[in-house]
Amino acid sequence: MRYAVLGTGDVGRTLGGRLVGLGHEVVLGSRTKDNPAALEWAGAAGPRAGTGTFAEAAAAAETVVNAVGGQVALAALEAAGAQHLDGKVLVDVSNPMAFEDGQLTLDPVGSDSVGEQIQRAFPGARVVKTLNTVNCQVMVEPTLVAGAHQIFVCGADADAKAQVTAMLGEFGWPAERVLDLGGIEAARAVEMYLPLWLSLFRQFGDADFNIEVRRGR
């Protein structure tokens, strides 16, 4: 598969590196052509790894991963170009972290979500929200955490969710541990989980954790 991974931070480089390691072609997209983090990543990741602008990355891709922060996701996807997203699976792993008086909050929150904003702004894209509930190391190596912990997917397009579930399977998430929460409006639910993730992170002092949903006996 030819992937565009938009964003050159920890999340983008980690996801991109894992996809290359699995045999996929990945263009890491950034605002500028000569992003040093992207060039360094591509040099280390090998021949199937490339770099480019958001638009160049998206144009070449069959599947696009949004790995920029939730606050800049719409701008990055606008730069990528709606015509390069139409009909493609668009995997959104972002969280809308914002700061207010020095404290973390979310924007949007409550009655909207980044996942929904992206789907509304790019109606031709097949948006699937996933992976935003774990640290990027756990995203691509779920065995870092013990137990049958789960990852969530949501989105309007069942085929797109099936394709993303297959990608998650390559990362090491068995299909039975991928919980489908329904339409893209469930992005609110998974994005609003972030403050609990952050509270747990503060208590534990490390990011190697996740939740396992347990049911009736």
Added chain:
Amino acid sequence: MRYAVLGTGDVGRTLGGRLVGLGHEVVLGSRTKDNPAALEWAGAAGPRAGTGTFAEAAAAAETVVNAVGGQVALAALEAAGAQHLDGKVLVDVSNPMAFEDGQLTLDPVGSDSVGEQIQRAFPGARVVKTLNTVNCQVMVEPTLVAGAHQIFVCGADADAKAQVTAMLGEFGWPAERVLDLGGIEAARAVEMYLPLWLSLFRQFGDADFNIEVRRGR
């Protein structure tokens, strides 16, 4: 222990009934003296169960449980009277559910929480937020759900949290499954978990579930 449980809905009656069953004295508080749900509950719950106004319930209690909805919590506690809350452990189990265009949202959300609102409005009360992340049946009978799933506590007062942890232990939550998230500002984290709880409830079709936080191997 003499408890006031404020609120005569499912949550209040379930918590009150469980506390009576454990040998505690409980006054179920409501806006009016002759609340039919409260009277029926007390008739069934036996001699250690009583009813009264919010103020009567709180005045008689050593520990107060806020089991009214998050949207009306401040009004109920105002009616209970700050002088009847001063120095007491105030257990807040509420969620600030609101509806906007027919869809569930939270109010407050993001940069505030009901737990914090209560602590600010009643600085003499020793507020502990807990139990709002599970259905009321699971609150008082955690064995309804398989596994070592957890319950959260937060609040400024360590002794108050220890007392609440003991109460949770009586309900069936072993101390090692009570996760302390720190100060009352962590109420944001557990209240913002509600949309994920609701998404899971919609997928499962039943409320007998909870999350188990899994950590590194």
